[in-house]
Amino acid sequence: MAGKTIVVTSGKGGVGKTTTVANIGTVLAKKKHSVVMLDADIGLRNLDVVMGLENRIVYNLVDIIEGKCRKEQAMLRDRKLNNLFIIPAAQTREKDAVQPEQMKELCRQLAEEFDFVIIDCPAGIERGFKNAVAGAEIAIVVTTPEVSAIRDADRVIGLLEASLLKDIHLIVNRLNYRMVKKGDMMSTEDIVNLLSVPLLGVVPESEDVVISTNRGVPLVHDRGSKAGIAFQRIAARLNGESIPFDNGYGDGFLERFKRLFRG
Amino acid sequence: MQPSDTLPVQIKATRKGFTLIPDRDTPFAEILTYLERRLKESREFFQRSTVALDARNRAFGTDEILQIHRVLKDHGGASLAEVRLEEDLSFWLDTRNGGSPLDSKVSKSKQQDNAPLIVKHTCRSGMQIVAPSDCLILGDVNPGAEVLAMGDIIVFGNLRGVAHAGAGGNRSAKIWALSIEPNQIRIADLVAVPPRGNKPTPKRFEIAEIQNNLIEVITI
Numbered sequence: 001m002a003g004k005t006i007v008v009t010s011g012k013g014g015v016g017k018t019t020t021v022a023n024i025g026t027v028l029a030k031k032k033h034s035v036v037m038l039d040a041d042i043g044l045r046n047l048d049v050v051m052g053l054e055n056r057i058v059y060n061l062v063d064i065i066e067g068k069c070r071k072e073q074a075m076l077r078d079r080k081l082n083n084l085f086i087i088p089a090a091q092t093r094e095k096d097a098v099q100p101e102q103m104k105e106l107c108r109q110l111a112e113e114f115d116f117v118i119i120d121c122p123a124g125i126e127r128g129f130k131n132a133v134a135g136a137e138i139a140i141v142v143t144t145p146e147v148s149a150i151r152d153a154d155r156v157i158g159l160l161e162a163s164l165l166k167d168i169h170l171i172v173n174r175l176n177y178r179m180v181k182k183g184d185m186m187s188t189e190d191i192v193n194l195l196s197v198p199l200l201g202v203v204p205e206s207e208d209v210v211i212s213t214n215r216g217v218p219l220v221h222d223r224g225s226k227a228g229i230a231f232q233r234i235a236a237r238l239n240g241e242s243i244p245f246d247n248g249y250g251d252g253f254l255e256r257f258k259r260l261f262r263g
Numbered sequence: 264m265q266p267s268d269t270l271p272v273q274i275k276a277t278r279k280g281f282t283l284i285p286d287r288d289t290p291f292a293e294i295l296t297y298l299e300r301r302l303k304e305s306r307e308f309f310q311r312s313t314v315a316l317d318a319r320n321r322a323f324g325t326d327e328i329l330q331i332h333r334v335l336k337d338h339g340g341a342s343l344a345e346v347r348l349e350e351d352l353s354f355w356l357d358t359r360n361g362g363s364p365l366d367s368k369v370s371k372s373k374q375q376d377n378a379p380l381i382v383k384h385t386c387r388s389g390m391q392i393v394a395p396s397d398c399l400i401l402g403d404v405n406p407g408a409e410v411l412a413m414g415d416i417i418v419f420g421n422l423r424g425v426a427h428a429g430a431g432g433n434r435s436a437k438i439w440a441l442s443i444e445p446n447q448i449r450i451a452d453l454v455a456v457p458p459r460g461n462k463p464t465p466k467r468f469e470i471a472e473i474q475n476n477l478i479e480v481i482t483i
């Protein structure tokens with residue numbers, strides 16, 4: 001059976017697409033699935049840095065597409081998990097070095113070998129977006145609780161629907177529960193209401209993300225991190241496990257935590 | 264040579280004109296160049312004919328439809344009269360022939376000139392909807408989306424984008440929505456921007472109309 005191809009996209013930059021890809025990929029690999037992560041952000045690659053593999057790159061995505069190497073040669077194995085691979089993007093080329101049809105074919109081939117193919121989409125809605133989306137069956141739209149990010153997410157969802165990709169899920173990243181409570185930040189309900197796509201999970205704002213990105217070790221390896229736990233739950237839902245959203249507040253750890261104290 | 268079923272655009276002759284059926288996966292630029300070539304090759308064959316664009320398999324942006332319209336006019340002398348979206352949804356660019364469908368398969372109710380355009384989904388950012396008469400939207404209009412109608416606009420959902428009713432200059436046009444909290448609202452030649460700050464939740468629905476040369480939003 002062919003594996004699932006998932007594109008992680010957002011429209012706006014800097015909302016946490018690459019972090020999401022790295023963490024979901026790592027969790028799924030920990031669950032004994034074979035996973036390959038594809039960095040489609042040609043010219044601005046990041047995924048290799050987040051995974052701490054930048055110094056191992058020899059070949060890249062464009063080399064595979066141009067037939068300069070076999071796809072196995074461009075795959076980098078994760079430092080900890082031997083069933084997790086990444087295919088880095090080319091840094092010295094531009095988005096139009098690749099055609100959507102070529103991406104589609106590559107994704108089809110990868111899906112035959114792997115359980116999950118996760119594509120890291122570049123920001124924007126131009127060629128890079130079209131390339132990244134071409135081969136995917138499932139889309140995860142990442143947004144933060146800011147009007148600008150939500151507006152872009154809305155546009156991206158519209159484009160995905162227009163390209164007949166109907167299996168769309170939402171991740172709300174960097175939610176600050178304290179600010180939501182004070183009414184200074186949009187709540188998950190407001191966002192889901194506006195975008196009207198099913199919610200896959202909520203990731204609380206956390207300093208751990210910056211630390212793990214700089215160290216090149218995905219957050220989910222750190223057991224104490226709340227954001228890491230959020231990603232674990234998101235990946236589990238993606239894996240088909242049914243994990244409830246507690247108290248209608250997404251993954252409201254803080255809420256649960258507070259309940260503990262209140263008794 | 265490509266097999267005939269993967270041509271960028273299939274051109275079918277119907278009783279009243281031609282129907283263009285674009286291929287789903289071909290990039291838009293390719294469709295356009297192919298169309299241009301075909302029109303040039305066939306010289307005056309398409310002169311003064313009316314053409315329908317079948318967009319049921321492939322989504323087009325408004326700008327893309329206008330580009331096709333232009334290519335047809337410039338290179339073939341033909342006019343793009345109808346765009347078919349879904350079974351029950353079409354709109355006409357050319358109303359000279361009374362808005363009657365080029366293909367009799369399209370439902371009869373649409374033959375009336377003043378039939379409303381019905382949109383059965385949420386209008387997301389970047390979407391533009393242009394209706395030749397009234398426009399009925401079953402869903403929200405999100406920020407960044409634009410709805411333009413010659414007649415009234417009725418939204419069964421929240422109106423948060425831009426709405427322009429009576430775009431042809433009809434000052435008696437109204438905008439109806441379950442909740443009106445738009446970026447901007449226009450009726451005929453007037454423009455209104457909602458006041459800043461939180462507004463009270465509407466009772467059932469809201470209506471925007473022109474009163475004393477100003478756009479007013481009334482809740483009922």
